[in-house]
Amino acid sequence: MKILIAVKQVAALDEDFEIRADEKDVDEDFLLYDLNEWDDFSLEEAMKIKESSDSEVEVVVVSIGPDRVDESLRKCLAKGADRAIRVWDDSIEGSDAIAIGKILAAVAKKEAPDLVFAGVQSSDHSYASTGISTAAYLNWPHAAVVADFKYQPGASQAVVRRELEGGMLQEVEINCPAVLTIQLGINKPRYASLRGIKQAAAKPIEELSLADVGLSTGDVGAGNSMSRVRRMYIPEKGRAEMIEGSLAEQAAKIIQIINEFKGA
């Protein structure tokens, strides 16, 4: 069997970052890239299936992104993924989660996996919809926010527990192939030692163009997305002030503030 894992290289903000001149994103100089935290868990979940299975299980990681993403893919290979695929074309820049889902679905059609895992969300953009849109384009069943997973390789169904509000779990039977978005804490992700990452450099990362997955520039990019970023900015902070003094002084101060707000 085969498990396809959609991973993302997310950006974290450095101290004292600056917004790009076009105000649509943070200046890239101030971004630190790393594998999305959720993806560690979905990869681990796939590795658990692989390692406990008697039959052959192939774990393939896929990511949409430029060259720098190879570093994160190599980390996945170091942890035991069999293959890595990276899809990129400059026209993909600006795609929203739905457009990315379209590309992932195209890869899934090509790879024909039994399961597709994605993280519940990415820590930088937090749309939480990439996995779901992938399922939609594939027209496969999906389960979101999976906190527990039981599956016999080769079975036609899997049992998942989904995390709901208030600490509730929902147990769902789902037909395979299916798309699952994996929640943090479902397992304990393994550590990828630096030597492992270095050695994984020997494993090839398959680079695919849009044409390779049967798409064209007309399918992706900001222009072909359902949503577009208008502006990214830091909101003005609210004010807080400690009022000191005797009770009477404090009361007087509060009255003064209220009057100021009323515009008196």
Added chain:
Amino acid sequence: MNNPKEITRVLFENFQPQAIYLFYAIGYVAIAVFIYGVYVQLRKYRRGKSDGSWNDLLHRFIDMAKTMVSHRTLVRRDKSAGRAHGLIFFGFVLLFIGTSTITLEYDILRPLFGVQFWYGNFYLLFSLVLDLAGIGLIVGLIYMMYRRKWLNLPKLDYKRVDRQVGDPDFDRNQYRREDWAFLWSFILIGVTGFVLEATRLVWLSGRPEVWDYRIWSPVGALLAQLMQLIGLTAEGASNLRVGLWWFHGLLSLTFIACIPYTKIKHIFTAATSLMFKDPLAGKRLPRVPDEQKTAGYKTITDLTWKNLLHLDACTKCGRCQEACPANAVGAPLSPRDVILSLREFANHALSAKEIPKEAELDIHGKDIGQVFMETLWSCRTCLACVEICPVAVEHVPIIVQMRRNLVEAGEMEPLLEKTLQTIHKTGNSFGESKRKRAAWAKELPFEIKDARKEPVDVLWFVGDYASFDPRNQKVTQSFARLMHHAGVNFGLLFEAELNAGNDVRRVGEEGLYELLASSNIGTIQSCDFKSIVTTDPHSFNTIRNEYPDFGGKFEIEHYTTKVKQLIESGQIKLKKKLDYRVTFHDPCHLGRYNKGYDAPRDVLKLLGCELVEMARNRDNSFCCGAGGGRIWIPDPVGIEKPSANRMKEAGQIEGLQVFVVSCPKDLTMFEDALKTSGFEGKFIVRELIELIDECIEYEAWEGLPQAV
């Protein structure tokens, strides 16, 4: 005067030829058993990985001989045991040379060449020396028996801290039995030797060439006269002698046959272990060859022959356990037990004709002979064990090699894992932005040069704790001001400096270490400077001892040496003397690792401080508990921290005012321990730099910002 040729000792007199043949046959069997045992041992070592310690053999041999003759390593921190061992050692060596001399003449030179020399004055001197040697041996052995039986030394208790009562290898009673069997058989050989000598004198008391010269074997003569006093006749002595002769002879031959199978083998293994001692053991950890697939030690066959030899050298003296800071606070680690476990494992797995399957060679785990991961993670890599081991066992490199395997398998504290990931991501253990590394310098009233952009004399490698820890930043600023005031032309690497990697390497994350080291080496090599200085002993060690292995050979000094020089040359003028009563804590990486014991003490003296040493000082300094990456692993609650243990030691010094450190991690650890162990208000913890700072009158404009 008798014919000197007649003055000698009888050999096999009155023996039937059959008896002599029998004795020789038994002798050959004993030697065969001995040789087979040696072969099995050597085969075991050959099953280990290769090691490049074959260089400079003559030099190594001379060093080993010096160590053995002086007994230098044995008298350290245990004079009586060392001296008693000296008596046994020299007694045994002389007696062995004596017996070999007889063999040389009787079995080789005389039958083959007719050469004879074992008679006359030579014989008499020989006899006297051997009597004295025998006395030495017996006295030494008696002291060792007394020591084992009555001194109740904790280090001679083999009960294990990492096992539970009831575990099969918990108390290691077989070792105790072996110790006693060794002592008794050895002392019996010595005692029967003397009695034998006495019975020979009584038996041959009629021969003047024997009896008249008895004073040359004083112990035998004394015993002989006692025997005569209680009425032993020459004939009685002759009869008694035959039985004793066989007993003594057979016991001695058994002893020889047993050497490679019992603790007696330390005669050879300890000596060779000393010979292959690595002076940089633990200070410069071994590289992982690029072509090697997995890092570190997983199976017993991953150990090198040198490691396997070290395992066999251990004499269980327990000095490492006594010095170990982890052991002192009740952590499940005794360096001795790690060595003994692996030794038992190696003996079990590698002494058989065929090596067992790979799965049975795993040295990690909970079974007999395996080492717990909790044990390995308890180590602070402070090198106290390596330092004190009298036979040059190198515990720390083995522990780190085993940790490398644990890291590869991800078997470590989650917090440590997080820290390693943080260091990989940001280049520092604080998870701070690279840009903030030199943020402390912004508050100074002068600019510090960027060594990447302009040439400097001194390149200051700051290190993580001195760069990012708020308390240490104050010290870092003081040091910057000090260097500036002294007119030193210095600069920093700013955001290009990464964690030096010393502790990352000691954790066992070799890949990350390689990344950090090669990045730093590249950065440093691109700068124009004369020498490096650092306030951080950890960075100091790895740059000094380990970067050369990665192509980075740099001149580096710890700041204590630099400052001492600046004061002595007058570049720093001390305007005031301090009259503090202080004690000094040797940081492991400055002291034991790099022998920088004197510079900080000299500076304290120059400042006018009264230095009172703690009991554990210099090479016996007690680790603060932060080494080997333990600063990133929380200590278990409920048991004492090594730093608190150290505070108690300092607290015993009457009127102590300042506990002086010269390491950023020490400052953090001990300021914390001062509060938690209840000495707050009694004395204070200070960086040496802060004391120097007090003695310098800075111009107003050089002042530091108040709120840091």
